[in-house]
Amino acid sequence: MRIVVVGDVMLDVDLSGEATRLSPDAPVPVVDVSGVKRRAGGAGLVARMLAEDGWPVTLVTVLGDDDAGRQLEAHLAGVRLVSGPSGHPSPVKTRVRAGSHPVVRFDQGCGKAPVPEASPAMLRAVEQAGVIIVADYGRGLxxxxxxxxxxARLAGSVPIIWDPHPSGPQPVPGVAVVTPNLAEASKAAGAYANLQDTATQDPAARAGRILMEHWQSRAVLVTKGEQGAVLLQQGSDSAQAVPAPRVEAGDPCGAGDRxxxxxxxxxxxxxxxxxxxxLAVHDAADFLASGGVSALPDPAGPTAAAPKPPNQAAGRLRTSEPLLLARAVRDNGGTVVATGGCFDLLHAGHVRSLAAARELGDCLIVCLNSDDSVRRLKGPERPIISQQDRAELLLAMECVDAVMVFDEDTPEAALERLRPDIWVKGGDYKGAxxxxxDLVEKWGGRCLTVPYHPARSTTGLADALAKVS
Incomplete structure (x- = not known):
């Protein structure tokens, strides 16, 4: 069944570089731009995420008749697009980053827009949905x-997820769940009730309960960043806390869309x-740990990496999201293989072991120790390579399909979530x-070893590099 995303799109532009000096004209940093990346934002980002995960998705939106609108169409390659004219310039949001730090964002064409028309083709596409996401970005659709x-008519029979915007309208009655973040929920609820007296109640739960009553939705999921989320449902007097796994992430952009x-x-x-x-809260955390929007491929870019050829069992379901990949491969009758380690300096031994592990099933997911985890295990001088770079290097390998970063000393918690069919370790464990x-066998999984190459190790490589530095 098809997922339909309804909402506003914009062109997101990231300018990245280094800032090593101040401008002589004013005390502001000068950023030497070394990279420019463009992508579809808003509802377009939601649709692209789903398309890259292999799900049949239709994006219902409006586009401006301008250069930015044409760029958006190119960046939505792979998404079934049903669009009408917006009648106004396409919104463009440009972020400037120095290293990992945002410096400034400037917006073009992002003022109040008139409510666009919905063409018959757009309405027909919505009627064909098995589930609907309304990604409202305050642009009028x-x-x-x-x-x-x-x-409103479909809400009784089709699950509708409504991601609201402070400048947009309230959701139609009866939607399955509304997903404001805490700031959005508090502002919206403040228009209906006094939120000052929340000393004995979680502010997120209080705001969510008010919104669920006034919006007449079946549920409200208030997200709280690294603290997870709170779920309120009609017919339940208690709020359900949804904790998020602890991850290191520099840029939260796109987490709500994920x-x-x-x-x-x-x-x-x-x-x-x-x-x-x-599961969705964990998926969002995994998305950020894997690099967030900066790790998404650019389908329109001339240097975009070609997708790896999928195996028959996985179909088009290869994804950078490990939990979604595991479920997709398993649902298609495939075998999920996982392995783990620090992978601080990739060497030939790693490459051979990972390639051998991939041969055992239909996808290979690497459970990667976070920077903090490596420091606790290896000492304060490690890791040599940051977790984001280590994940990127692993994903560049043909045999690796996804990376799951974990912060604990051992991979047990990650394995409990992933539940692979086969857990692989190097042959140095042979005989033990x-x-x-015990954990893997709980869900019917197996543990296997692959050949170990003792002459090749990260420690040996690091020692050799130290001698020539």
Whole structure:
């Protein structure tokens, strides 16, 4: 069944470089731009995430008749696009980053826009949905009366996830779940009730309860960044805390879009909302740990890497999101293989072991120790390479399909979430029972070893580099 994303799109531009001096004209940093990346933002980002994960997705939106609008169409390659004219310039949001730090963002064409028309083709596309995401970015599409009437009629039979915007309208009644962040929820709820008296109640739960009553939605999921989320559901007097795994992430951009996309996938699979919310929060954390929007490929860029040829069992379901990949491969009858380690300096031994592990199944997911985890295990001088760079190097290998970063000293917690069919370690464990064996066997998995290459090690490589430095 098809996932339909309805909402506003914009062109996101990232300018990245280094700032090593101040401008002589004013005390502001001078950024020497070394990289420019463009992508579809807003509802376009949600649709692209789903398309890259292999899900059948339609994006219903409006586009401006300008250069930015044409760039957006190019960056939405692989997405079934049903669009009408916006009648106004395409919004462009440009962020400037120095190293990992944002310096400034400037917006073009982002003022208040008139409510666009919804064409018959757009309305027909919405009617064909198995699940709907309304990604409202305050540009007017969610205010269209014909579209709102249709969504209200469908709400009783089709799960609708509504990601609201402070400048947009309130959701139509009866949607399955609304997903504001805490700031958005507090501002919206403050228009209906006094939120000052929250000393004995979680502010997120209080705001969510107010919004659920006034918006007449079946549930509200208030997201709280690294603290996870709080789920309120009609018919339940208690709020359900949804904790997030601890990850190191520099740029939270796109986490809300990843959460909405994952909710749609899990609801489409028939999971109940509480379980879908838990999985979606973890998917969003994994997305950020894997590099967030900066790690997304550019389908329109001339240097974009070609996707790896998928195996028959996985179909087009290769994804940078390890949990989604594992579920997709498993649902298609494939075998999920996982391995783990620090992979601080990649060497030939790693390459051979990873290639051998990939031959055992239909996808290979690497459980990667975070920087903090490596420091605790190896000492304060390690890692030599940061976790984001280590993940990027691993993903560049033909045999690696996804990377899951974990912060604990051992991979047990990551394995509990991933539940691979096969857990692989190097052959230096040969003759000994693997430490993770009891856990993996709990869900019917197997532990295997692949050949070990003792003459090749990260420590040996680091020592050799130290001698020539």
């Amino acid at each position: 969610a205010e269209n009366p014909q579209l709102r009437d249709l969504l 959460l909405a996309a994952s909710l749609a996938v899990h609801l489409l699979a028939g999971r109940e909302l509480g379980e879908a919310a838990r 029972r693997l430490p993770e064996a």
